[in-house]
Amino acid sequence: MKYTPKLLTKNVNISITHPLREFAILTAGILGALILVYVLLGFALEWVVVPRIPQSVERSLGELFLGNYAVEDSPERQYLQGILDRLVEHEPSQTLDYQIHVEENPVVNAMALPGGHIVLYQGLLDRVESENELAMILGHELGHFAERHHLKGLGRGLVLLVLSATLLGDQSGITQFLQDSLARVESRFSQRQEQQVDEFGLHLLQKTYHHVAGATDFFERIQKEEPEGPLSYFFASHPSSANRVDFLNELIASAQYPIGEKTPLDLPE
Amino acid sequence: MLDLALFLILLTVGYFAGRVTEHRHYKSILLREKASLRLPTVTSNMLPEVDQIAKSFLVSGSCVISIDYFKRILAGLRNIMGGRMTAYETLIDRARREAILRMKYEALGSSIIVNMRVETASIFSSTNQNGIGSVEVFAYGTAIKLKKTL
Numbered sequence: 286m287k288y289t290p291k292l293l294t295k296n297v298n299i300s301i302t303h304p305l306r307e308f309a310i311l312t313a314g315i316l317g318a319l320i321l322v323y324v325l326l327g328f329a330l331e332w333v334v335v336p337r338i339p340q341s342v343e344r345s346l347g348e349l350f351l352g353n354y355a356v357e358d359s360p361e362r363q364y365l366q367g368i369l370d371r372l373v374e375h376e377p378s379q380t381l382d383y384q385i386h387v388e389e390n391p392v393v394n395a396m397a398l399p400g401g402h403i404v405l406y407q408g409l410l411d412r413v414e415s416e417n418e419l420a421m422i423l424g425h426e427l428g429h430f431a432e433r434h435h436l437k438g439l440g441r442g443l444v445l446l447v448l449s450a451t452l453l454g455d456q457s458g459i460t461q462f463l464q465d466s467l468a469r470v471e472s473r474f475s476q477r478q479e480q481q482v483d484e485f486g487l488h489l490l491q492k493t494y495h496h497v498a499g500a501t502d503f504f505e506r507i508q509k510e511e512p513e514g515p516l517s518y519f520f521a522s523h524p525s526s527a528n529r530v531d532f533l534n535e536l537i538a539s540a541q542y543p544i545g546e547k548t549p550l551d552l553p554e
Numbered sequence: 555m556l557d558l559a560l561f562l563i564l565l566t567v568g569y570f571a572g573r574v575t576e577h578r579h580y581k582s583i584l585l586r587e588k589a590s591l592r593l594p595t596v597t598s599n600m601l602p603e604v605d606q607i608a609k610s611f612l613v614s615g616s617c618v619i620s621i622d623y624f625k626r627i628l629a630g631l632r633n634i635m636g637g638r639m640t641a642y643e644t645l646i647d648r649a650r651r652e653a654i655l656r657m658k659y660e661a662l663g664s665s666i667i668v669n670m671r672v673e674t675a676s677i678f679s680s681t682n683q684n685g686i687g688s689v690e691v692f693a694y695g696t697a698i699k700l701k702k703t704l
Contacts, residue, residue, distance in 0.1 A: 288594045288666075292587060298647045300640040304569070304628060307640060311631035 327437075335436045340381065343436065347400015360553035362387055365405065368416060369423050375492040381430060393507060395422055397429035399436060412506060416548040417490070417499030424489040428482025483529055487536055496545030497537055501530045564623045572622025576644055583651050590658045595695065599669040608701045613667060614694035615656025618677065619649045626687050646674070649691040661697035670695035 365385045373383055381401030391408040398404060403426045413419045490497050508526035537544075601607070621629070625641040632639055650672060661667050670693065677688040 288596065290591045290594065292591060293651075296647065299643045300638060302640055304625065304641065308624075308628050308631070311628070311635060315631060315634055 331437050335433050338436060343381075344400045346436075347398055347402050359387070364551070364553055365419075368420055369403065369427075372420055372423055372427060372489055372493050376427060376431070376489055383427070383430075395426055397426045397434070401430065403427075410552065413503060413550055414506075415499045415502065416550050417494060417497075418502040419550060420493065421486050421490050421500045422503060424486030424493075425482050426486075427489060428485030429478075431485060432478065432482060434478050434482070480529075480532060483533060484536060487533055487542075488540075491540075491542050494545065495543070497542040498544045498547045500537065501533050502547075504529045504533075565627060566624075568623030568625070568627075572624055575622070576648070579648055579652070583648065583655065586655050587651070590655065593658055593661065593664065593667065595654070595658060595667040595670055597670050601668060602666075602698065602700060606700050607698055609664075609699040611697055612694065613657050613661040613664075613697040614692065615653045615658070615660060616690060616692040617649050617652040617656060618688055618690045619645055619652070620688035621645050629687065646689060646691075649674075649689050650693070653691040653693040657693045657695060661695075663699065664697040665700040667695040667697050 362385055365387065369383055369385055383401045383403065386402060386404045387410065388404050388406050390406045391411075392406045393408040393412060394406045395409055396404040403423065405422075409422070410419075413422070487497060487500055490500055504526040508530065536542075621641065625645075629639060629641040632641065653672065654670070657670070658667065673692045673694075675690045675692070677690055
């Protein structure tokens with residue numbers, strides 16, 4: 286048998302595809318599929334599941350969350366509750382029993398929790414100057430209840446969690462990459478929601494006080510603080526304050542709402 | 555956010571470092587394959603006539619290569635979709651050829667290597683989050699030095 290030495294010139298064992306091309310195709314495919322599933326599940330929750338959640342279930346959900354927030358009946362809380370009750374009177378479509386909770390925390394934030402609980406952080410109260418702007422914030426949170434965002438957000442967060450955990454497992458790099466991409470999509474959604482409830486809050490302010498003075502005050506004030514500190518947390522999923530102020534001013538102009546006298550905030554110590 | 559930045563940096567570094575390493579390795583492999591072309595290496599187990607053999611001994615070469623971060627991620631994505639694992643193809647190819655070259659180096663001065671075999675083992679761990687994606691290729695055979703024919 287004759288041995289013929291042969292040099293490997295064409296390598297059949299290696300595919301001639303560019304790795305970047307493959308990466309792009311795979312990422313687009315998987316990300317696309319994930320976003321599709323996420324959006325579809327999100328819509329399913331929004332339109333099918335959430336409107337059918339009975340209030341009893343919502344209340345018990347609320348109890349679940351409220352464990353973290355102490356219910357302390359201070360004069361401050363009663364005062365804030367008074368403002369809220371006045372707003373609720375002018376929004377008869379709302380059937381939940383709304384309650385204010387004050388959280389001793391320097392974070393500038395407010396939250397709408399299932400069961401009609403509104404949590405105000407001390408950091409936010411420290412920055413509010415008039416009753417009107419506080420009413421605007423409360424109206425905003427009531428808007429979340431009216432649109433049932435508090436439940437929808439819960440549902441989508443759950444979808445996101447389950448998706449990334451089961452599909453991607455422990456391959457941390459990929460999970461991180463996909464999760465961040467999905468979070469970006471989510472924040473688009475939530476920014477639209479925030480705008481929607483800002484509008485709700487404004488109309489409620491007009492109905493209650495018969496003028497809309499102070500509607501933009503709070504956003505204007507924190508706009509200056511926005512880039513740094515604990516504030517960035519609050520604004521991650523919200524439109525920038527400048528945008529909100531512009532949006533509200535446009536609404537006020539088009540609805541021709543009057544601007545009246547502001548009531549100073551009289552927080553009991 | 556920081557995690558994502560780190561991930562993208564690793565991805566970029568992995569991509570370029572991996573490409574440079576692979577390119578260099580292939581260049582060196584081709585060069586050495588050319589140089590060692592005159593040492594016949596066969597998988598046949600037919601030996602020359604016993605009285606012609608001056609010396610015979612076991613030769614082996616092994617090589618461990620890892621893929622870069624970029625290809626690991628690429629392979630992870632491919633793992634979800636299925637299909638040809640192109641990210642791993644060059645890894646295996648390089649490891650195999652390198653191992654054979656090392657084996658040939660050990661057989662320097664011989665007339666032929668017969669009964670060559672190649673074994674592959676994966677060195678893989680998914681327990682920590684930066685799981686290792688490497689292979690070891692082990693090539694071995696019988697080197698034979700023939701008596702000088704007068």
